[in-house]
Amino acid sequence: MTGAPADLESRDERFARLLREHGAALTRLASAYERDADDREDLMQEIAFAVWRALPLYRGECSERTFIFRIGHNRAVTHLARGRVRRSRLEAGAVLEALPDPRPDPAARTLEAERRARLADAVRRLRPSLRQVVVLVLEGLPHAEIAEVLGISVNAVAIRLTRARAEMTALFEEGGTS
């Protein structure tokens, strides 16, 4: 973690810093739950509000990254359970993959965009329990930290990853973008 020591920061400064440091990861997390841009924005707002409300309760028992991922996944769980899901108005994987790609070669860009779309769609089609583990693995968290975020054992993380791998392989093989 970077930035000023947490106890010297105001709530506002801390909130801004956390969004700066983890905002991209939270955006990707939201994209694992919502394909539609409006739905994703709704989820991001819910997560941001939850982070704000939870900040005074953070006592440093875990890393800030763990804390932020917990809040992100928790709000996503509620978001899905409450069914605030509009029917997607876009083709599979078309939203987050619409972000600009800086590479000059159009063919390479298209191919990479397709692969990103397929990956994002496969992740979204996993059951939430597997999706959570996969998102955290893709964000580069070690198994122990994933277990800490989700409140499951490291063994359970490994088991879920094995299942997720099997399901994602099947999704990739069938094209994964229905």
Next chain:
Amino acid sequence: MSDPAASSFEWSALAARWTGEARSAALDAQALRAHVTREMQRARAWLVVELLLTGLVLGGGAWALAFHRSAFTLLLTADAWVVLAVVWGFAVWTRRGTWRIVGERTETYRLLALRFARARVATAWLVLALLALQLGIVTAAPGAVHAGWHATAAARSAAGAVAIIYLLWAVWLRRRALREIRRLG
């Protein structure tokens, strides 16, 4: 299967794709902060409305007892105050710890979210029970009270409208909470 990372299933290659530059757009932190401010204002406004309504019921009851004391106003005030106490007690009990849990481990959070969803089902049943109780009191009240209740058509219409609104709200709340329980489970 033209994707090597997918075919050999290399998590690291997939992770590079997942976190790649093109998928890491910056957040609009200011817009999110503005949203937080709006939500906080809305929460405060709701609290003020709830407190005002509570004050209205308490004050109105006290005024009725002081200046229009009768068997009818006594029953009406006692009934309103008891309902108020039950509703506040229940609201505090079901909302306790709501925000504390958001930083919990996800599995713990899921179980707590299930508990809160069940509490919302209980809230719906409580509302239905209170409505049934009110109906029972009105129909079974002794003569003087009954006459008082029927004194004005406006009061009856208002009470009926409120009862219907609460009934519909309870049905909606219960359906929504049951759906949430299904999905969380």
